[in-house]
Amino acid sequence: MKNKFLGIPYIIWMAIFVVVPMFLIVGYAFTTREGGFSTGNFSNMLSYAGVFGDSFLLAIIATLVCLLIGYPISYWMTREGPGVKRIALVVLMLPMWMNFLLRTYAWMSLLENTGILNELFSAIGLFKLINAVTGSNIDHFPMINTKGAVVLGMVYNYLPFMILPIYNVIDKIDARVIEAAQDLGANSANVFRRVIFPLSLPGVISGITMVFIPSVSTFAISKLLGGGKTLLLGDLIEMQFYGNSYNPYLGSAVSLVMMVIVLVCMAIMNRFGDGEETAVML
Amino acid sequence: MKRNGVFSRVCMILTLIFMYAPIFVLIVFSFNASKSRTVWTGFSLHWYADLFHDTRILGSVATTLEVSVLAMVISTVLGTLAAIGFFSMRRRSRAVVMAINNIPMTNADIITGVSLMMLFVFAFGAFNATLGKALGVTLKTGFGTLLLAHITFDVPYVILSVMPKLNQLDPHLYEAALDLGAQPSYAFRKVVLPELMPGILSGAMLAFTMSVDDFVISYFTAGSGASTLAMEIYAMTRKRISPEINALSTLVFVIVLVVLIVVNVHSVRQERARQKRDLAWKRADG
Amino acid sequence: MKKKVFALVLSLVMLCTTVLALTGCGSSGGDADKGVVNVYNWGEYIDEDLLDEFTAQTGITVHYATFSDNESLYSILSSGSADYDVIIPSDYMISRMIAEDMLEELDFDNIPNYENIDEAYRGLEFDPDNRYSVAYTWGTVGIIYNTTMLDYVPDSWSVLWDEGLSGQILMFDNSRDAIGIALKYLGYSQNTTDPAQITEAVDLLIQQKPLVQSYVMDQIFDKLEGGEAAVGPYYAGDAITMIDENPDLAFAVPKEGTNLFVDAMCIPKGASNKANAEAFINFMCQPEVMAQNLDYIGYYCPSSAARELLDDELKNSPIAYPDEALLANTDTFINLPQETLDLYDSEWVRLMTS
Numbered sequence: 076m077k078n079k080f081l082g083i084p085y086i087i088w089m090a091i092f093v094v095v096p097m098f099l100i101v102g103y104a105f106t107t108r109e110g111g112f113s114t115g116n117f118s119n120m121l122s123y124a125g126v127f128g129d130s131f132l133l134a135i136i137a138t139l140v141c142l143l144i145g146y147p148i149s150y151w152m153t154r155e156g157p158g159v160k161r162i163a164l165v166v167l168m169l170p171m172w173m174n175f176l177l178r179t180y181a182w183m184s185l186l187e188n189t190g191i192l193n194e195l196f197s198a199i200g201l202f203k204l205i206n207a208v209t210g211s212n213i214d215h216f217p218m219i220n221t222k223g224a225v226v227l228g229m230v231y232n233y234l235p236f237m238i239l240p241i242y243n244v245i246d247k248i249d250a251r252v253i254e255a256a257q258d259l260g261a262n263s264a265n266v267f268r269r270v271i272f273p274l275s276l277p278g279v280i281s282g283i284t285m286v287f288i289p290s291v292s293t294f295a296i297s298k299l300l301g302g303g304k305t306l307l308l309g310d311l312i313e314m315q316f317y318g319n320s321y322n323p324y325l326g327s328a329v330s331l332v333m334m335v336i337v338l339v340c341m342a343i344m345n346r347f348g349d350g351e352e353t354a355v356m357l
Numbered sequence: 358m359k360r361n362g363v364f365s366r367v368c369m370i371l372t373l374i375f376m377y378a379p380i381f382v383l384i385v386f387s388f389n390a391s392k393s394r395t396v397w398t399g400f401s402l403h404w405y406a407d408l409f410h411d412t413r414i415l416g417s418v419a420t421t422l423e424v425s426v427l428a429m430v431i432s433t434v435l436g437t438l439a440a441i442g443f444f445s446m447r448r449r450s451r452a453v454v455m456a457i458n459n460i461p462m463t464n465a466d467i468i469t470g471v472s473l474m475m476l477f478v479f480a481f482g483a484f485n486a487t488l489g490k491a492l493g494v495t496l497k498t499g500f501g502t503l504l505l506a507h508i509t510f511d512v513p514y515v516i517l518s519v520m521p522k523l524n525q526l527d528p529h530l531y532e533a534a535l536d537l538g539a540q541p542s543y544a545f546r547k548v549v550l551p552e553l554m555p556g557i558l559s560g561a562m563l564a565f566t567m568s569v570d571d572f573v574i575s576y577f578t579a580g581s582g583a584s585t586l587a588m589e590i591y592a593m594t595r596k597r598i599s600p601e602i603n604a605l606s607t608l609v610f611v612i613v614l615v616v617l618i619v620v621n622v623h624s625v626r627q628e629r630a631r632q633k634r635d636l637a638w639k640r641a642d643g
Numbered sequence: 644m645k646k647k648v649f650a651l652v653l654s655l656v657m658l659c660t661t662v663l664a665l666t667g668c669g670s671s672g673g674d675a676d677k678g679v680v681n682v683y684n685w686g687e688y689i690d691e692d693l694l695d696e697f698t699a700q701t702g703i704t705v706h707y708a709t710f711s712d713n714e715s716l717y718s719i720l721s722s723g724s725a726d727y728d729v730i731i732p733s734d735y736m737i738s739r740m741i742a743e744d745m746l747e748e749l750d751f752d753n754i755p756n757y758e759n760i761d762e763a764y765r766g767l768e769f770d771p772d773n774r775y776s777v778a779y780t781w782g783t784v785g786i787i788y789n790t791t792m793l794d795y796v797p798d799s800w801s802v803l804w805d806e807g808l809s810g811q812i813l814m815f816d817n818s819r820d821a822i823g824i825a826l827k828y829l830g831y832s833q834n835t836t837d838p839a840q841i842t843e844a845v846d847l848l849i850q851q852k853p854l855v856q857s858y859v860m861d862q863i864f865d866k867l868e869g870g871e872a873a874v875g876p877y878y879a880g881d882a883i884t885m886i887d888e889n890p891d892l893a894f895a896v897p898k899e900g901t902n903l904f905v906d907a908m909c910i911p912k913g914a915s916n917k918a919n920a921e922a923f924i925n926f927m928c929q930p931e932v933m934a935q936n937l938d939y940i941g942y943y944c945p946s947s948a949a950r951e952l953l954d955d956e957l958k959n960s961p962i963a964y965p966d967e968a969l970l971a972n973t974d975t976f977i978n979l980p981q982e983t984l985d986l987y988d989s990e991w992v993r994l995m996t997s
Contacts, residue, residue: 091476092476
């Protein structure tokens with residue numbers, strides 16, 4: 076059954092639809108509207124340092140929060156019985172079949188100044204209490220259109236991508252390995268620190284990748300929950316192709332720089348994780 | 358292993374609430390009488406009635422399903438063949454093609470989308486100005502480019518699912534079938550394919566899910582000729598969103614829930630049956 | 644050998660499917676006999692019932708999509724990935740598109756209803772020879788505010804910089820309109836090409852940013868109608884729509900003056916269905932159709948024949964039909980030179996990232 080020619084159609088496909096587009100990005104990045112080779116797009120890049128800073132900062136925060144929530148949840152999930160595990164997986168995957176824009180939009184209704192959460196707080200007298208205690212005069216928490224709301228949107232949308240790979244890896248750890256550690260006198264903290272955690276690292280790395288990359292490049296979440304006040308890399312790129320200032324050359328340059336930074340980050344991280352294969356996600 | 362305590366259970370339930378709060382809001386307000394998204398004004402089903410008369414939303418649902426099913430079928434075939442092909446290659450060349458295969462998966466969606474759009478515009482511009490002019494054919498972005506883009510980001514997932522099954526495959530099985538006189542194609546169909554099937558199926562499922570869920574790549578590659586549900590929703594979030602969309606997502610939620618329950622109950626039953634059978638065998642042996 | 648042949652055949656099959664898929668959509672999907680027309684319009688800017696009526700009258704299927712601002716329209720057309728037959732840009736964008744050869748000349752023989760458009764709305768500055776555009780509406784930009792949340796009547800752009808309204812202010816999410824307001828507030832022309840004035844205006848917008856709740860286009864409908872924000876600048880006709888939804892809202896034109904815009908129907912270069920596009924433009928120029936449309940969207944009507952047919956309520960609305968005195972101070976955007984456009988782009992990013 077060995078037949079390496081079977082791979083040829085897809086190799087041609089990749090050449091056309093994966094490799095050529097990458098060259099187009101590089102080509103556009105080194106040209107300007109006037110045509111001809113130029114590095115002008117990159118010398119401008121420093122003025123977008125703020126956008127890069129914001130995007131990476133928010134994406135890193137979102138990834139860390141996902142990890143902090145996702146790791147214990149996946150660990151606890153593996154300790155449940157098979158029935159609960161099954162239900163937990165279904166519950167986790169179900170939202171992924173609903174459009175993420177819709178779910179993000181629903182957060183708008185929750186977070187708005189006159190939104191459901193603020194109405195709820197007001198109904199239980201929370202603002203009255205705060206005003207009485209601190210002498211302030213507030214009638215809502217400003218939640219929507221902040222950087223916090225953008226991070227929340229990222230965490231909400233990408234949390235399953237953190238939980239699933241970690242869960243898959245921990246769940247596959249051979250129970251006998253843990254028993255052996257216990258037999259050798261390790262207490263449960265030690266079992267976790269010396270056995271389970273190191274073995275779960277490939278899942279963690281795959282989870283970080285799958286949360287960080289979409290977070291750093293999103294444009295829909297920042298538009299919906301950030302009120303257009305926080306410009307992220309995704310917004311900047313989208314703006315150059317379909318948005319307010321048409322300049323695909325600059326857009327390509329920004330994409331290229333983002334791609335390179337992300338690749339470098341991934342390479343560094345993979346060195347920590349022994350370069351394990353990506354854990355299967357679903 | 359120890360079971361979970363109260364604290365961890367509470368945390369899991371809180372996460373669950375976090376995941377489902379917005380979905381709950383969507384569902385509740387699909388039954389709202391007015392179009393307000395935050396104020397409850399009474400029960401009504403009229404958004405559901407409106408939904409079934411809204412040709413634009415229904416059309417975009419149809420487009421989404423068409424492109425997802427087509428992309429799933431094509432990428433499953435292409436990806437399975439490619440996985441076998443790559444598997445047969447020497448180590449070095451396999452590493453190279455697998456690295457390229459990983460590009461669409463590790464790249465940010467927006468870069469895949471934008472670069473494909475540039476490819477289509479560039480290639481079509483060149484074609485329309487030369488050969489197309491001679492033949493009187495003009496290529497335009499639309500459903501075709503949407504489909505090509507979806508196949509491009511779906512295939513890597515199929516390969517990723519099939520590859521492990523190939524690694525687990527015992528090469529002697531196929532050889533044994535040949536030794537027993539089977540034609541190569543027959544041996545492939547009867548021996549190899551069944552072994553790969555679970556990987557192929559999960560790859561197909563993954564491809565379908567990715568296609569249905571995609572917004573960014575479709576947004577850049579569909580041009581003006583086709584619009585998926587996600588694109589339609591995005592256009593709506595830029596102005597006033599109609600609660601019909603809430604009704605639609607409620608329906609999707611219920612359908613997916615039912616499918617997942619049926620699938621899971623079915624596989625639990627199968628597992629139980631297998632366990633019983635194993636037990637019976639053991640007893641018979643004992 | 645056999646394997647190689649198989650691979651070759653497979654590759655060919657793949658190639659053929661690709662080409663078929665592409666040409667299949669190139670011939671515009673093989674829609675019904677009369678074909679289609681792809682209309683690209685601003686959001687909330689047409690009575691969508693009219694699209695069905697057009698199909699009923701002509702048998703042409705309408706594919707309708709919306710854009711959020713002139714600049715996005717320009718980007719999407721320039722990117723070359725879109726294929727529209729009718730677009731409705733504003734004045735300055737039309738002159739930019741004419742200058743960059745992005746529009747088709749109209750065949751007025753196919754648009755006999757053009758006679759309904761008043762003389763005053765033909766051959767306007769942006770299309771002096773009247774070859775590319777048919778006026779759709781015109782209107783002004785003003786301040787829409789919630790009377791229950793604002794304890795004074797705003798007569799100046801300064802309301803958008805009122806610290807008492809921090810977090811309640813909405814602002815335009817497109818560079819030309821937003822910078823235009825700041826320029827007017829500073830007393831400059833909205834068409835200035837002086838980099839110092841533009842920079843000063845953007846500095847003013849940066850000052851305003853902490854007070855702004857969000858930068859919006861059509862999202863403003865939801866936010867003002869729902870009482871989520873107190874004040875925001877937007878287009879006059881949309882103000883009428885919003886006031887219909889929420890009577891607490893009101894509209895004011897600032898004393899510093901404002902922008903007066905004309906939007907017109909055009910056909911982009913290389914449109915696949917030019918004849919159908921002209922049929923659509925012709926349809927939109929029927930007085931009854933125009934009246935129905937403008938009753939719905941609430942903008943000024945460029946045809947006196949259609950104006951007769953309007954609802955009295957709209958006909959007497961000072962928002963859609965402002966008196967001459969109010970218009971004395973208005974600017975109409977003109978197309979800016981490329982270096983100014985580049986400055987707008989970089990200054991806009993400076994505001995967004997500040």
